[in-house]
Amino acid sequence: MRRNGVSVLEVGAGPAPALFAISDFYDDLRAWLTSIEGAPAISPVAVPHSIDRGAAWSSLLHEVSEMLMMRDPTHSVSAVPFRITYNDLAGFSVASQYQDAIREKAWMIENEFERAGEDISSEWARKFAMEEGVNVPSRYDIIVLCNFLTNTSMPTNFEAELKDLAQSLTPGGLLIVLGATRGSYPRIYGRLHEIVASTRLRLVDGLDDPIQAHEDTWTQNIVGAHLRASVAFASAAEPEQFAHVAGKLKKYAPGVVDPFVKLRFPEFRALVWKNEWESRRRG
Numbered sequence: 001m002r003r004n005g006v007s008v009l010e011v012g013a014g015p016a017p018a019l020f021a022i023s024d025f026y027d028d029l030r031a032w033l034t035s036i037e038g039a040p041a042i043s044p045v046a047v048p049h050s051i052d053r054g055a056a057w058s059s060l061l062h063e064v065s066e067m068l069m070m071r072d073p074t075h076s077v078s079a080v081p082f083r084i085t086y087n088d089l090a091g092f093s094v095a096s097q098y099q100d101a102i103r104e105k106a107w108m109i110e111n112e113f114e115r116a117g118e119d120i121s122s123e124w125a126r127k128f129a130m131e132e133g134v135n136v137p138s139r140y141d142i143i144v145l146c147n148f149l150t151n152t153s154m155p156t157n158f159e160a161e162l163k164d165l166a167q168s169l170t171p172g173g174l175l176i177v178l179g180a181t182r183g184s185y186p187r188i189y190g191r192l193h194e195i196v197a198s199t200r201l202r203l204v205d206g207l208d209d210p211i212q213a214h215e216d217t218w219t220q221n222i223v224g225a226h227l228r229a230s231v232a233f234a235s236a237a238e239p240e241q242f243a244h245v246a247g248k249l250k251k252y253a254p255g256v257v258d259p260f261v262k263l264r265f266p267e268f269r270a271l272v273w274k275n276e277w278e279s280r281r282r283g
């Protein structure tokens with residue numbers, strides 16, 4: 001829980017399911033807390049940041065965020081991601097983004113002083129910039145990778161970036177990795193454990209068992225109806241393109257294309273690490 005708003009970064013976000021889910025979670029938590037006398041007031045998600053290299057995701061996020069705002073005007077504008085924030089995990093570093101934002105703000109402050117005919121040193125401009133703050137956090141409260149590490153070479157290819165993410169959490173912050181359970185996933189998770197082990201985060205206990213997606217019938221019905229409607233829409237909108245995937249869908253997820261076959265949702269795993277170390281100063 002954070003009094004000043006929660007900052008979240010979703011990596012390989014695509015349509016950003018984790019950002020929307022976390023934003024909903026905090027809204028529900030806030031609503032619940034208002035019904036309890038003496039409960040602390042907490043803020044909604046204040047920074048919903050994302051990384052994805054897919055060019056089309058920003059316009060989808062914009063549309064979904066706008067729809068949500070129209071449906072529920074009480075939803076905080078800052079809590080939903082109107083666009084993808086960063087374009088590539090390769091070479092990405094939370095600290096560098098923060099330093100760039102501070103540098104840019106300091107430069108604007110220096111310019112403003114100059115326009116007013118006053119002098120300010122770069123050091124003071126930087127101090128002012130840090131005091132005023134920027135909209136880029138130096139660390140995040142929650143960093144989520146959701147169906148992002150999908151093959152065994154990815155953890156190794158992104159080893160430096162993953163270490164940086166693991167070292168970019170606020171005290172008490174969480175690194176959450178969600179993904180499938182079988183195939184190459186145990187090897188992917190094994191490599192991830194090795195990488196994160198060198199960063200002092202503590203693995204949260206009690207999450208060893210696979211988790212069933214959409215366990216209750218109510219959620220199954222809602223998600224199922226959306227899935228079937230979207231697939232039906234796609235097949236009608238682009239029949240030729242759809243023909244390329246129709247066979248695979250029938251084989252691996254028959255319930256998605258045939259309303260008379262029961263929809264089955266997969267199991268997934270959640271790996272969660274927590275930063276229990278005190279704040280490390282960053283220059």
Ligand SMILES: C[S@@+](CC[C@H](N)C(=O)[O-])C[C@H]1O[C@@H](n2cnc3c(N)ncnc32)[C@H](O)[C@@H]1O
Pocket residue numbers: 011012013014015016017051052053054087088089090145146147148150
């Ligand atoms: C399997 S999708 C998962 C999307 C979303 N997290 C979900 O669970 O629905 C993986 C996403 O990672 C993105 N991606 C792949 N390589 C990337 C990279 N180097 N930097 C940022 N995003 C990347 C892809 O564009 C894609 O949207």
